[in-house]
Amino acid sequence: MICQECEKRPATLHFTKIVNGEKTEFHICESCAREKGEGLPGTANGFSIHSLLSGLLDFEPGGTAGAGSAKQQTLRCDACGLTYAQFSKMGRFGCSQCYAKFGDKLDPILKRVHGNTVHTGKVPKRSGGKIKLKRQIEQLRRDLNEQIVREEFESAAKLRDQIRELERKAAEG
Amino acid sequence: MSKRSFARHALSDWMKGTGPDSDIVISSRIRIARNLSGFPFPMLATNQQAREVMERLTAVAESGRLSGLGHFDTIPLSELNELERRVLVEKHLISPNLANESRCGALILSSNESVSIMVNEEDHLRIQCLYPGFQINEAWELASRIDDIFEEVTDYAFDEHRGYLTSCPTNVGTGIRASVMMHLPGLVLTQQINRILSAITQVGLAVRGIYGEGSEVQGNLFQVSNQITLGQSEGEIIENLFSVAKQIIEHERAARQRMLEESRLRLEDRIFRSYGILSNAFIVDSKESAQRLSDVRLGIDLGLIEDASPQVMNEMMVMTQPGFLQQLFEEKMSPEQRDVRRAELIRRQLHRKPDHGGA
Numbered sequence: 001m002i003c004q005e006c007e008k009r010p011a012t013l014h015f016t017k018i019v020n021g022e023k024t025e026f027h028i029c030e031s032c033a034r035e036k037g038e039g040l041p042g043t044a045n046g047f048s049i050h051s052l053l054s055g056l057l058d059f060e061p062g063g064t065a066g067a068g069s070a071k072q073q074t075l076r077c078d079a080c081g082l083t084y085a086q087f088s089k090m091g092r093f094g095c096s097q098c099y100a101k102f103g104d105k106l107d108p109i110l111k112r113v114h115g116n117t118v119h120t121g122k123v124p125k126r127s128g129g130k131i132k133l134k135r136q137i138e139q140l141r142r143d144l145n146e147q148i149v150r151e152e153f154e155s156a157a158k159l160r161d162q163i164r165e166l167e168r169k170a171a172e173g
Numbered sequence: 174m175s176k177r178s179f180a181r182h183a184l185s186d187w188m189k190g191t192g193p194d195s196d197i198v199i200s201s202r203i204r205i206a207r208n209l210s211g212f213p214f215p216m217l218a219t220n221q222q223a224r225e226v227m228e229r230l231t232a233v234a235e236s237g238r239l240s241g242l243g244h245f246d247t248i249p250l251s252e253l254n255e256l257e258r259r260v261l262v263e264k265h266l267i268s269p270n271l272a273n274e275s276r277c278g279a280l281i282l283s284s285n286e287s288v289s290i291m292v293n294e295e296d297h298l299r300i301q302c303l304y305p306g307f308q309i310n311e312a313w314e315l316a317s318r319i320d321d322i323f324e325e326v327t328d329y330a331f332d333e334h335r336g337y338l339t340s341c342p343t344n345v346g347t348g349i350r351a352s353v354m355m356h357l358p359g360l361v362l363t364q365q366i367n368r369i370l371s372a373i374t375q376v377g378l379a380v381r382g383i384y385g386e387g388s389e390v391q392g393n394l395f396q397v398s399n400q401i402t403l404g405q406s407e408g409e410i411i412e413n414l415f416s417v418a419k420q421i422i423e424h425e426r427a428a429r430q431r432m433l434e435e436s437r438l439r440l441e442d443r444i445f446r447s448y449g450i451l452s453n454a455f456i457v458d459s460k461e462s463a464q465r466l467s468d469v470r471l472g473i474d475l476g477l478i479e480d481a482s483p484q485v486m487n488e489m490m491v492m493t494q495p496g497f498l499q500q501l502f503e504e505k506m507s508p509e510q511r512d513v514r515r516a517e518l519i520r521r522q523l524h525r526k527p528d529h530g531g532a
Contacts, residue, residue, distance in 0.1 A: 001377070001400070003274070010375060012371045012374050012375065012376060013374070014379050014380075014400065017383075019398050023295075023341065025343055027504060030371075036334070044220065055259075079213070080213045080214075080217050081217075081222065082217065090216075091217025091342070092214070092215040092216060092295070092340045092341050092342075093214060093338075093339075093340055093341075094213055094214060094216065094337040094341070095212070095213040095214055095217065096208060096210060096214075096330035096332075097344075099332060099335055100332075106291070106335075106342070108341060109342060110335075110403055113342060113343055113401075113403075114345075114346065114401045114402060114403035114404055115401060116346075116401070116403050116404020116405070117376070117403065117404070118334050118335075118345070118399060118403070118404060119332075119334060119335055119337075119345075119346045119364045119403060119404070120406050121331075121336060121346060121347040121349075121405070121406040121410075122317070122320075122336075122337075122347060122406070122407055123331070124324045124329050124331050125321060125324060125326060126325060127210075127324070127328050127329060127331060128331055131333050
């Protein structure tokens with residue numbers, strides 16, 4: 001994780017502050033922390049955590065700052081009504097639709113927080129059936145290629161049939 | 174009334190001072206955050222929506238689907254007074270957030286208190302499994318089974334690319350927070366702790382005080398947890414935490430051994446001085462109590478103090494908290510009165526013989 005202040009050194013200090021239920025997290029390196037003076041957790045009015053988090057969430061990929069912030073003022077989730085400006089202030093989404101609505105703007109944020117933007121873990125058994133099916137088909141295709149390289153055509157044919165079957169299932173939804 | 178037994182008896186399973194590496198790892202915890210699709214997150218939900226989420230989720234417990242995993246009680250937060258909520262926080266069974274702010278919040282609690290499921294916290298559903306000692310894999314397996322049971326009958330907010338969608342961007346993806354609570358007096362006394370903590374944060378892990386985010390480190394207890402929830406599988410996250418914690422355990426054991434070899438007299442003086450004070454003092458504030466309990470616990474783990482069990486110490490860490498003290502003595506107390514009661518309680522417990530000959 002990179003320091004939010006200098007954006008160069010790795011962040012070694014991680015803080016969370018909860019004020020009236022409003023949670024903010026920030027990640028900075030030691031030299032920036034020292035430069036900013038006291039301001040570490042427990043001290044009242046040092047380092048502005050809000051400015052740090054807002055800085056993180058306002059991060060505008062590619063675009064010019066002015067145009068970006070104007071657009072971002074009006075960006076709003078249709079499902080829950082949360083605006084992007086409110087989201088950057090609170091650091092929380094209003095509903096699951098916000099993820100789709102705020103779309104590409106999230107990648108740089110997630111990248112900074114997690115170093116990644118794409119989930120590779122558990123998938124819900126029931127509602128995630130299609131995704132599981134997709135992952136399964138991908139795996140079978142890899143196996144199929146392997147069998148073909150090894151000239152194991154009989155088992156390759158079996159795999160091919162399995163893939164067709166799964167693809168039919170996937171198409172049916 | 175059995176539903177409220179959590180407030181009466183001190184001992185959750187995780188405080189028993191048992192389990193692998195329990196001389197250093199107090200407890201292992203997994204928390205999974207999930208949300209129902211089609212409902213705003215609790216922060217923006219209307220009362221009606223929050224109530225519906227609560228009804229749907231508590232219905233899963235009431236339907237008996239969890240019964241293969243033990244006995245569970247459903248406790249609406251609205252039925253608990255402020256003190257009872259505080260005791261739940263002090264026992265690590267609910268978060269401060271659920272205790273203070275939740276609308277239509279509920280707790281689904283297993284009778285041994287190793288599973289606590291929070292409804293309408295920051296997310297609709299937070300499944301927490303808490304084990305004594307170093308059992309992070311076991312905690313994950315149980316939490317994942319409970320997750321599957323809820324998923325059988327509820328539609329989770331899930332996205333192919335982002336994973337499980339959560340209220341806070343720091344939880345999205347797997348939604349899991351895996352943490353181990355470690356007692357590290359050796360590393361603190363030998364002044365290696367800062368170096369180790371900064372190394373920990375470089376590998377995607379975070380260190381916090383024992384009452385979670387924003388809390389202070391007390392009594393040399395550190396909570397080490399994963400920071401990243403997106404882009405790594407649950408297995409990778411847990412494996413990473415496991416191997417780092419294993420190394421910290423080894424460093425801590427080495428530090429304790431070195432202190433015994435190189436400065437035994439000073440170490441014994443420190444430990445027995447704290448033991449003496451706790452056994453005899455009439456006023457002890459929470460900071461002193463945490464520090465001295467840490468010394469005594471170290472003395473027990475090193476075999477220097479033989480007539481107290483580690484279980485007593487784990488219990489004391491919780492029972493000497495403000496909410497618990499007031500619940501136990503059934504009176505509302507000022508901080509000064511608590512310091513007197515705290516001292517009284519610790520004296521009493523230290524003079525009590527170990528329950529089953531120590532651990």
